Every structure is written in structure tokens, then in C-alpha cells.
Amino acid sequence: MKIAVCVSNVPDTATKIKIAQDRKSIDSTGVSFIINPYDEFAIEEALKTKEKFGGDSITYSLTVGDDSSKETIRKVLALGVDEAILIKPDKPLDSLGIAKALSEEIKSLGCEIVFFGKQSVDYDSGIVGQLTAELLGYNCITVVVDLKIENDKVIAEREIEGGREIVESKLPIVITAQKGLNEPRYASLKGIMAAKKKNIIEKQFQSENLLEILEMNLPPAKQPGRIIGSDVSAVPELVRLLREEAKVI
Amino acid sequence: MANKILAVLEQREGQLKKVSFEVISLAKKLSTQLSYQVEAIIIGNEISNLSELKNYFSSKVTHFKNQDLNYYSSSAYSKILSDYINENDFSLVIFPNTAMGIDLAPRVAVRTKSAVATDCIKVIYDNEQLIFTKPVYAGKALINFKLNSERKIITIRPNIFKPEKIENENLNLETKEISDLDLTTKVTGYKKSEGKLDVAEADIIVSGGRGMKGPENFHLIEELAEVLGAAVGASRAVVDAGWRPHREQVGQTGKTVSPTLYIACGISGAIQHLAGMSSSKYIVAINKDKDAPIFNIADYGITADALEILPVLIEEIKKIKS
Ligand SMILES: Cc1cc2nc3c(=O)[nH]c(=O)nc-3n(C[C@H](O)[C@H](O)[C@H](O)COP(=O)(O)OP(=O)(O)OC[C@H]3O[C@@H](n4cnc5c(N)ncnc54)[C@H](O)[C@@H]3O)c2cc1C
Ligand SMILES: Nc1ncnc2c1ncn2[C@@H]1O[C@H](COP(=O)(O)O)[C@@H](O)[C@H]1O
Numbered sequence: 001m002k003i004a005v006c007v008s009n010v011p012d013t014a015t016k017i018k019i020a021q022d023r024k025s026i027d028s029t030g031v032s033f034i035i036n037p038y039d040e041f042a043i044e045e046a047l048k049t050k051e052k053f054g055g056d057s058i059t060y061s062l063t064v065g066d067d068s069s070k071e072t073i074r075k076v077l078a079l080g081v082d083e084a085i086l087i088k089p090d091k092p093l094d095s096l097g098i099a100k101a102l103s104e105e106i107k108s109l110g111c112e113i114v115f116f117g118k119q120s121v122d123y124d125s126g127i128v129g130q131l132t133a134e135l136l137g138y139n140c141i142t143v144v145v146d147l148k149i150e151n152d153k154v155i156a157e158r159e160i161e162g163g164r165e166i167v168e169s170k171l172p173i174v175i176t177a178q179k180g181l182n183e184p185r186y187a188s189l190k191g192i193m194a195a196k197k198k199n200i201i202e203k204q205f206q207s208e209n210l211l212e213i214l215e216m217n218l219p220p221a222k223q224p225g226r227i228i229g230s231d232v233s234a235v236p237e238l239v240r241l242l243r244e245e246a247k248v249i
Numbered sequence: 250m251a252n253k254i255l256a257v258l259e260q261r262e263g264q265l266k267k268v269s270f271e272v273i274s275l276a277k278k279l280s281t282q283l284s285y286q287v288e289a290i291i292i293g294n295e296i297s298n299l300s301e302l303k304n305y306f307s308s309k310v311t312h313f314k315n316q317d318l319n320y321y322s323s324s325a326y327s328k329i330l331s332d333y334i335n336e337n338d339f340s341l342v343i344f345p346n347t348a349m350g351i352d353l354a355p356r357v358a359v360r361t362k363s364a365v366a367t368d369c370i371k372v373i374y375d376n377e378q379l380i381f382t383k384p385v386y387a388g389k390a391l392i393n394f395k396l397n398s399e400r401k402i403i404t405i406r407p408n409i410f411k412p413e414k415i416e417n418e419n420l421n422l423e424t425k426e427i428s429d430l431d432l433t434t435k436v437t438g439y440k441k442s443e444g445k446l447d448v449a450e451a452d453i454i455v456s457g458g459r460g461m462k463g464p465e466n467f468h469l470i471e472e473l474a475e476v477l478g479a480a481v482g483a484s485r486a487v488v489d490a491g492w493r494p495h496r497e498q499v500g501q502t503g504k505t506v507s508p509t510l511y512i513a514c515g516i517s518g519a520i521q522h523l524a525g526m527s528s529s530k531y532i533v534a535i536n537k538d539k540d541a542p543i544f545n546i547a548d549y550g551i552t553a554d555a556l557e558i559l560p561v562l563i564e565e566i567k568k569i570k571s
Binding site: 013014015016019024095125126131140141143157160164166170211214219226232235236241242249 | 261320321323324347348349351352354355356358359360364365366367368380383384385386387388389390391392393394395396397398433434435436437438439440441442446447449450453477495496498501502505509510520521524527528530531532533539544545546547548549550551552553557558561562565566569
């Protein structure tokens, strides 16, 4: 079985965002980048799926980005992914552009099971998996917290508001991973050493963007409010303010 | 491309969801501004409260109906929607930014050759073009953007666009029984969570963090949520500790929420937590440490032991509710 996992390289979640001079992107000086947190679950599931299918199964990781993604890709390799591919577009791409790049590569590799994170924590779109699935004509189940693949049958649980749906589908399939799907492993020392020697395959890609960013802003700063008190005697006043001033209860 | 807007409504278990009224109200508002036509579509089997729509909408609503649509099916829904959009040539399609909307919008976008963007919190029509706003980096920044394609598809965040009531007598409803569904991917069962309300849909959220000291004290959070009709939220620290389920986690790797009122109890206000809830309309913080960062964004704060404050707060609210 050929299995792919798509990994996005994102700013550490502890990053304080500063807007770059173009006013359309973030200033990434001093920002450290990490594997997108949800993609960690996708990587783990790809590795587990390979172990389950066994034989000559193989895992590929795919990243659309520039050379600065390589450090993150090394971490993916260290976890045990067999081959890493870095697709370098001629300019930063929107979600559809990324999905086009990924789908072309997945098609030429012939992967029938493709894992994504449910969302990348930079643009927070949550759509690249579904777009890629559609471009490939694959089935797709999103926000998955439990997964079973038997032959070509897929049974998954996906998280929705207030519950979980049990979903049935078939291969070929795209799965987007939610926290809870598994417990991601740590890289072993052996894995880290092996990853250093591995080759990252580089590809070029060109596409046009449909989404045009006009401006990036910081949200309006929230004014600190007031401290009402430091013991239970403050409670009636809090309730009064919520009722009469904020009018929310 | 026809000058038409389509509002995609959502039902679950045969009940129209509140966010549907928000989608429909935005669609209507934009249709007035752009002088476009507007209509709505809903997919499902029996839907018990469809008539409520007439208080918000007088234009056409099409209900695609089949007994196999008691549950959601991404493949069936995608096909029905894409066919309808292509046949009627809508130029703007609005979904709710829900599990269903996020699942469907990108698929429909590919099938209808549209540009797509999720989680919009503002849409304005300025200088003959639509400008959208969405939060990025979990709300640490916002982008304003255009979609440079003839057809545009967006999802809108719940609780942001206010539903607007109208005077209207009748619902302009057309029910279409459909056959030959594409059920390659279909839901075969549904497990309801124990919690009553989901944080992503709640108007009020009562959240607890490590300052609650242990899972055994979360009954206080639950009781306060109960008397307020609120959802229970949690910080990642308590989710990781196994005190609370992940579905309750608020923040950058949990849920991003914008309720009217957010009450944070024993939560320090780490940047990842703030990212997920700082757009709440009113924030209350109860924390022992007066220097906790949560106070920088709280409207009202009490610097005290949450375990002492909560029982009193529950009693006070019970008093005004009775
Ligand atoms: C990749 C990544 C993603 C993350 N994503 C998220 C996320 O989505 N959501 C999230 O919440 N966090 C997230 N975090 C974790 C975040 O950095 C914090 O560790 C976490 O939010 C802290 O939770 P807390 O406020 O409950 O605990 P703490 O930071 O330990 O704070 C406890 C607070 O309780 C107060 N306190 C103690 N006792 C009492 C008492 N008796 N009464 C009142 N107050 C009391 C203390 O003064 C303190 O301020 C993420 C971290 C990483 C690295
Ligand atoms: N540049 C990228 N390269 C590879 N995979 C990506 C990229 N961007 C997003 N993805 C994948 O798509 C998922 C959803 O991303 P998004 O739609 O941007 O929220 C992520 O969790 C990744 O698995």
C-alpha cells in the first residue's frame, strides 16, 4: 500500500504575531516553525497504517513550501516516514493552489490512502484535504478521531458539534486527522540519525492564486476591564454588571 | 454568471440549526446591497421546524428530500449542491462554518469551479467588489481578502452575523424528492456526547483550567453552565491531564469560539488559549493570581479562589433566574 501524509510547516503556536512591512503577511524574523500540530496525528496514522498493511507498503510525506520547510521535513523523516517530497511553488499559494500541487504529486506516486491534518494553524482554513480529495476524485472523511481500514472498506468516526458521526466509505481515500485519533510517537535517536542522511526530493510547481490578500491586521486590542474584588463579596456585583451593564445574562 | 446568491442551510436530526438563520440573513443583506436574487437550499429527510424560516426569509427555499438523508452523506450532499449551483449558476454561495459546512464547501468549490474561503467574520461590498475578513493564526491576526473568480464560496463563523427577523406570512418552500443519491461516503450512526451543548455553538461558555485543582471540582463548572444554559469549556492543560474530553478544549489546537459571554475559571490565559477565545464579546476571569494574563483581556475579574467563588456565583445566578 502506498500511503501519503501532507505536512504543513507552521509558526510555533507560542508565536506573538507581528505584521510584515507588506501588511499582507507576518514578519517571520525570530519565529520558529514546527510540524502543524494536527499533522502530527496524520503522520502517526500514516505510520500505523503502513505497519498494518506491511509487505512493501511505503509512506511519503508531501510539503508545499520553500527551503525553510526543510528543518520541519527532517523531523517528519525522523519519525519514520520513508520518503519526503518538498514541492516548491514559484510564489506562496492559496489553499486551492496547494491542493493542486499535492494532488498532482499524489497521483503520480499512486497513493491510495492520504492523511492530512484537519486544519493548519496558520491560515486556519481546514480545506486543503477536501480540495485535494476532490481534485483526485477520492473519497474523503474529515476531522477523524477513530479509523479502521479493512481491505478497501473504511470505517471512521468524525467529530462534529455535540457528537460523533460514524462514517463508511471506500478506498481510495483522504482522511483529515483530529486530536484523539492516536498518540503520536516521539522520534528515536536512530530515526533522527537516519533522517539526517535521507534525501529530500524537490519538485517545482506553478499555479495562480484565486484568493488575494489585501491586508493583514492585528485584531483590535481588547481593553483590560476591571477587577471587581478579591473574595466572595465581589460576586453580587459581578452578577449585577453582567445583567445591567453587559446585559448578557 | 447569474446575479444570484445561495444560502446553504443546515439541519441535524431533522431540526434546522440556529446558524441557518445567520446564513440566510447575511445572504439577504448582500442580495439587497448587490441587487442580486437570493434563495436558500436545505438537504435532509423530514425537517420539523422549517416553518420558522418564514420569520427570516420570503424568497425561495428548496428542500431536497430523501429517506436515506436522515444522516449526513458528504458524497450525496456534494452532488446535490454542485448540480444545483451549476444548473442555476449562482455567483455567491454561503455555508455555515460548521463541521458540515467546512466538509462540503471545498468539495462543492472544486465541482463548481469556484474560489473558496472558510470562517469569514465580515463581508462588505465596497467599490463594486466583495471584501471578506477571516481570522488567521487562531485569531492573532485578521486578513481582508478578495476572491478572484466568477463564482465564490464562503463559510461564515457562527454567532457573528445576527439573524434579522422580517414581517412575512408564508414560507416560499419547494420540496423536491430526489432519487439516485451518491452514497459512497455516508454516515451510518451518530453518537451524541454527554455534554448538552457544544462550545462551538454556545452563546455562553464556562471554562475551567488547572486552577480547578482536579476533575472532581468540575461539577462546579457544570453547575454554573447548567444554570446559565451554557457549554462547558476547558484549557488544554486539563484536557491533557485527562480531566476533560478534547471536544471541550478551547484554543489554538482546540476550538475557536466567539460566544457572548466567556467565563474563565482557574485559567492562566496562555497565548494559545487566548487565541481561541479572545473574540468573545464579554470575558469574565476568576483567578487567584492578579498577574495572570487572562486579566489583560477580561472585562470583569475576580482575583480569588475559583473553588470558593463558584458555589456563591451559582447561587446568585439561581436567584436571578428564578
Ligand atoms: C502546540 C501547543 C498548542 C496548544 N494549544 C492550546 C489550546 O488549544 N488551548 C489551551 O488552552 N492551551 C493550549 N496550549 C497550552 C498552553 O500553552 C497552556 O499550557 C495551557 O493553556 C494552560 O492551561 P491552564 O491555564 O489551565 O493552566 P495553567 O497555566 O497552569 O494555569 C492555571 C491558572 O489557575 C490559577 N489558579 C490556581 N489555583 C487556583 C484557584 N484555586 N482558583 C483560581 N485560580 C487558580 C493559577 O493562578 C493559574 O493562572 C498549547 C500548547 C502548545 C505547545
Ligand atoms: N503547504 C502545505 N503543504 C503540505 N500540506 C499542507 C499544506 N498546507 C496545508 N496542508 C495540509 O492540509 C491540512 C489542512 O490545511 P488548511 O486547509 O490550510 O487548514 C493540513 O493539516 C496539512 O495536512
